[in-house]
Amino acid sequence: MSAPPEMPPSSAAVFFAGVKSALTSVFFLVLMGTYIGIGALAHDYGFSSAWLALSSILVWASPGQVILISSLGLGAPPIEGAIAVTLSAIRLFPMVVALLPLLRRPETRLRDLLLPTHFTSVSMWIESLRLLPTMPHGRRIAFCNGLSVGYQGTAVSFGFVGFYLAAGLPPLLAGALLFLTPMSFLISTARNAKAMIDRLALIFGLAIGPVLTYWHVSLDLMWTGIIGGSLAYGIHRLREAAA
Amino acid sequence: MSAALAEVWPYLLLVLVGFLPNEIWRLLGLLLARGLNEESELVVCSRAVATAILAGVIAKLILFSPGALASIPPSVRVTAAACGFLAFLAIKRSVFAGVMVGEAVLLLGGFLFAR
Numbered sequence A: 001m002s003a004p005p006e007m008p009p010s011s012a013a014v015f016f017a018g019v020k021s022a023l024t025s026v027f028f029l030v031l032m033g034t035y036i037g038i039g040a041l042a043h044d045y046g047f048s049s050a051w052l053a054l055s056s057i058l059v060w061a062s063p064g065q066v067i068l069i070s071s072l073g074l075g076a077p078p079i080e081g082a083i084a085v086t087l088s089a090i091r092l093f094p095m096v097v098a099l100l101p102l103l104r105r106p107e108t109r110l111r112d113l114l115l116p117t118h119f120t121s122v123s124m125w126i127e128s129l130r131l132l133p134t135m136p137h138g139r140r141i142a143f144c145n146g147l148s149v150g151y152q153g154t155a156v157s158f159g160f161v162g163f164y165l166a167a168g169l170p171p172l173l174a175g176a177l178l179f180l181t182p183m184s185f186l187i188s189t190a191r192n193a194k195a196m197i198d199r200l201a202l203i204f205g206l207a208i209g210p211v212l213t214y215w216h217v218s219l220d221l222m223w224t225g226i227i228g229g230s231l232a233y234g235i236h237r238l239r240e241a242a243a
Numbered sequence B: 001m002s003a004a005l006a007e008v009w010p011y012l013l014l015v016l017v018g019f020l021p022n023e024i025w026r027l028l029g030l031l032l033a034r035g036l037n038e039e040s041e042l043v044v045c046s047r048a049v050a051t052a053i054l055a056g057v058i059a060k061l062i063l064f065s066p067g068a069l070a071s072i073p074p075s076v077r078v079t080a081a082a083c084g085f086l087a088f089l090a091i092k093r094s095v096f097a098g099v100m101v102g103e104a105v106l107l108l109g110g111f112l113f114a115r
Helices: A012-024 A026-044 A051-058 A060-071 A078-088 A092-103 A108-118 A122-134 A137-168 A171-192 A195-212 A218-242 B003-032 B043-065 B067-071 B074-090 B095-113
Strands: none
Touching: A012 A026, A012 A122, A012 A171, A026 A051, A026 A060, A026 A122, A026 A137, A026 A171, A026 B067, A026 B095, A051 A060, A051 B003, A060 A108, A060 A137, A060 A171, A060 B003, A060 B043, A078 A122, A078 A195, A078 A218, A078 B003, A078 B043, A092 A108, A092 A122, A092 A137, A092 B043, A108 A137, A108 B003, A108 B074, A122 A137, A122 A171, A122 A218, A137 A171, A171 A195, A171 B043, A171 B067, A171 B074, A195 A218, A195 B043, A218 B043
C-alpha cells in the first residue's frame, strides 16, 4: 500500500492488493494443505467435486466442512450433523464481533458488511486483525474482501487438486493427503491457542473425543465440546480465583 | 427416492446441514453482538467449547481414519502426528515445518509397516 497520498488507489486496486496479500501469506500454504486433505476426504466419502467447491464457498470453515463431509459420508442422521456443525461454528461469533468494529464507520451500510461477515474464518480473521489497523478506513472493506476471495480461491482450487489426486493415487500417498487435514489443524490450532484455557480445551478435546467415539456415544462431538470446554473453563476460573 | 430428488438431495443437505447451521453464528455476530468484547466470559467459554470440538475432530481423524488413511496402522498415524507437533515446537513454531515432518514420518512408517 504505497500509493501517493494525493491519488488514493481505486477500490479495485485495493481489492487486488488484498488478493495478493492472501496469496503471499503463510495461510496460503495452510489452506493448500487443508483443502487438498478435504478434497481427498470428499472423494473418499463419495461427494462430487462440484459439491465440494460449493461447500467451500457456502460453508467456508474447514472444521465445519470436515464434520459435514464425515457425518453425511458415514450416514449419520442429518440433524446430528447439523448440531455438530453449528457447535463447531460458535467460534465464528466472537470473531465477527471482533472484526466488524475495524470495518464499520457510522455511515457504513449493513449490506456492505454482509460479505466480510460471511468471509470470516480463522485465516482471514488473523490476517485482517494484523493488517487492517494500519490502513485508512475507506479501504478496509475492499481489502478485506480481496483477502478473503484470495483465500477462498486457494481453498476451492486445492480442493479440486486433492479430490482428483485422491482418485488416482496409490493408497499410501492418498493416505498421506488425508493426513494433511488433522496434521495442519492440530498445529494451527495449537499455534492459535495462546491462553491457558485454549490449550486445556485442545488437550481435553483430543483426549475425550476418541473415547466417546470408541464407546459409540451419540452426538460425540457435541459432548466433547461441552465436557472438554467446560473443564477447561472451570480450571481457568479456579486459577483466576486462586490468583 | 426419485432420480431428480436424488440429484438435488446432497445440495439440499449442504445448505441445511452445512451452510445454515454454520452461517447463523456469523449473522448473530453481525446483528446482535455490537457491545460484546473478546474478553467477556461468554466469549471465552464458547471459544473453549469450540476449541475442544475441533480437537475432537482432529483426534477422530487420526485414530478412526477414513478411506485410504485407514490402511496405515494407527500407531504410525499417532507417531507421525506427535513428531509433526514436536517439529512445530522445535522449528520456530512453523506450521509448514510441522506438517512436512508429520507427513514424512507418516510416509516412512506407512512404507515400512503398511498392512
